[in-house]
Amino acid sequence: MTPLCERNLSPHGWPDARGYYGPYGGRFVAETLMEPLAELEEAYRQAREDPTFQAELAALLCHYVGRPTPITYAQRLSAACGGAQIWLKREDLAHTGAHKINNALGQALLAKRMGKKRLIAETGAGQHGVATATVAALLGMECTVYMGCEDMARQAPNVLRMRLLGADVRAVEGGSRTLKDAINEALRDWAYSVRESYYLLGSALGPHPYPLIVRDLQSVIGREAREQMLAQAGRLPDILVACVGGGSNAIGLFYPFLQDGIEMVGVEAGGEGLASHRHASRLTGAPESRVGVLHGVRTYVLQDEHGQIAATHSISAGLDYPSVGPEHALLYEMGRVRYTAVTDGEALAAFQALARLEGILPALESAHAIAEAMRLAAARPKEAILLVNLSGRGDKDLDTVSAALEEGGR
Numbered sequence: 001m002t003p004l005c006e007r008n009l010s011p012h013g014w015p016d017a018r019g020y021y022g023p024y025g026g027r028f029v030a031e032t033l034m035e036p037l038a039e040l041e042e043a044y045r046q047a048r049e050d051p052t053f054q055a056e057l058a059a060l061l062c063h064y065v066g067r068p069t070p071i072t073y074a075q076r077l078s079a080a081c082g083g084a085q086i087w088l089k090r091e092d093l094a095h096t097g098a099h100k101i102n103n104a105l106g107q108a109l110l111a112k113r114m115g116k117k118r119l120i121a122e123t124g125a126g127q128h129g130v131a132t133a134t135v136a137a138l139l140g141m142e143c144t145v146y147m148g149c150e151d152m153a154r155q156a157p158n159v160l161r162m163r164l165l166g167a168d169v170r171a172v173e174g175g176s177r178t179l180k181d182a183i184n185e186a187l188r189d190w191a192y193s194v195r196e197s198y199y200l201l202g203s204a205l206g207p208h209p210y211p212l213i214v215r216d217l218q219s220v221i222g223r224e225a226r227e228q229m230l231a232q233a234g235r236l237p238d239i240l241v242a243c244v245g246g247g248s249n250a251i252g253l254f255y256p257f258l259q260d261g262i263e264m265v266g267v268e269a270g271g272e273g274l275a276s277h278r279h280a281s282r283l284t285g286a287p288e289s290r291v292g293v294l295h296g297v298r299t300y301v302l303q304d305e306h307g308q309i310a311a312t313h314s315i316s317a318g319l320d321y322p323s324v325g326p327e328h329a330l331l332y333e334m335g336r337v338r339y340t341a342v343t344d345g346e347a348l349a350a351f352q353a354l355a356r357l358e359g360i361l362p363a364l365e366s367a368h369a370i371a372e373a374m375r376l377a378a379a380r381p382k383e384a385i386l387l388v389n390l391s392g393r394g395d396k397d398l399d400t401v402s403a404a405l406e407e408g409g410r
């Protein structure tokens with residue numbers, strides 16, 4: 001089996017020693033958290049080089065998570081688009097139904113290695129909270145999950161899941177009572193309890209070294225996909241497509257292909273359209289997206305004219321976040337990855353197409369990537385191969401989908 005972390009972790013030269021991806025990244029946190037982050041960086045450096053750690057992680061990814069996840073050629077969907085072949089990397093088939101478990105498991109093992117007994121996480125839609133609660137149960141660790149009370153009401157089944165898994169889910173009443181307030185609360189907890197607690201961050205975001213750790217842990221997706229495409233299609237794909245919330249499933253797929261000169265497309269939440277200002281598109285040139293610092297990292301942030309964090313909107317909770325991982329900010333600036341936006345309506349149509357043509361209910365996040373792939377496939381020749389990261393399954397979104405379909409009269 002391929003070792004989890006390649007010898008040369010940053011063949012492109014980023015992040016640099018200070019945690020920067022070009023002008024993006026870094027570590028913008030309160031003084032009390034500088035030391036814990038330096039300790040984390042050192043612990044991770046050692047774990048990365050330790051074959052025992054890598055073997056333990058590889059065994060659990062295989063026997064507990066169910067990796068490698070398959071690659072499926074979506075024959076009927078491809079035929080319906082009338083152009084290129086659409087292939088799917090099936091992260092929806094990983095335990096707990098999405099890619100998030102890859103990261104949660106790796107970081108929980110790191111926490112254990114660091115002698116921590118408790119995991120702290122924050123969650124918006126609840127998917128990262130569920131993944132963290134799951135690995136905490138598996139490894140016999142305590143788990144506290146912060147969640148905005150607005151989100152708790154919207155995502156009640158995930159709150160129940162986390163509690164059944166033994167997590168202490170704490171309602172955050174402050175601010176907009178959503179993810180960004182939950183993050184502030186989780187950071188506060190960590191600052192007070194850092195000796196026994198590990199802060200388990202859920203996407204390729206936050207202060208250094210989190211974007212690096214999350215990229216490494218999610219790169220298992222791209223490494224598997226490379227081997228699988230060579231075995232099943234006889235060659236590498238021409239285009240990679242993935243949705244971008246914080247950016248972890250996308251960087252996990254893209255990273256192992258970066259040196260191959262393959263075309264890559266990151267798909268953001270276009271919400272009700274970029275002109276409506278109700279979206280979460282940070283890397284498509286929307287006027288409200290400017291470079292700033294949010295939650296410890298310098299990157300593109302959606303903000304109003306006063307520099308306040310802008311309200312965002314998406315039909316998919318996992319893409320509904322005002323900033324994006326620093327490595328994506330750099331890939332955007334370099335023009336290495338093209339970023340585009342898909343609206344709520346287009347994602348919903350792609351959700352229905354994949355359900356009816358392939359028998360797969362995708363997560364609404366993943367449906368954004370499917371929509372872009374359908375668009376691209378129609379314009380490309382039959383020999384072209386598109387590989388889409390199907391980041392999660394749609395069971396969590398059934399209420400949202402049925403309400404939206406009813407509203408749209410579909």
Ligand SMILES: *Cc1c(COP(=O)(O)O)cnc(C)c1O
Nearest residue numbers: 245246247248249318365391392
């Ligand atoms: C959380 C989530 C996302 C968005 O997060 P990234 O870090 O951008 O991958 C995408 N798809 C699913 C299924 C998710 O749960």
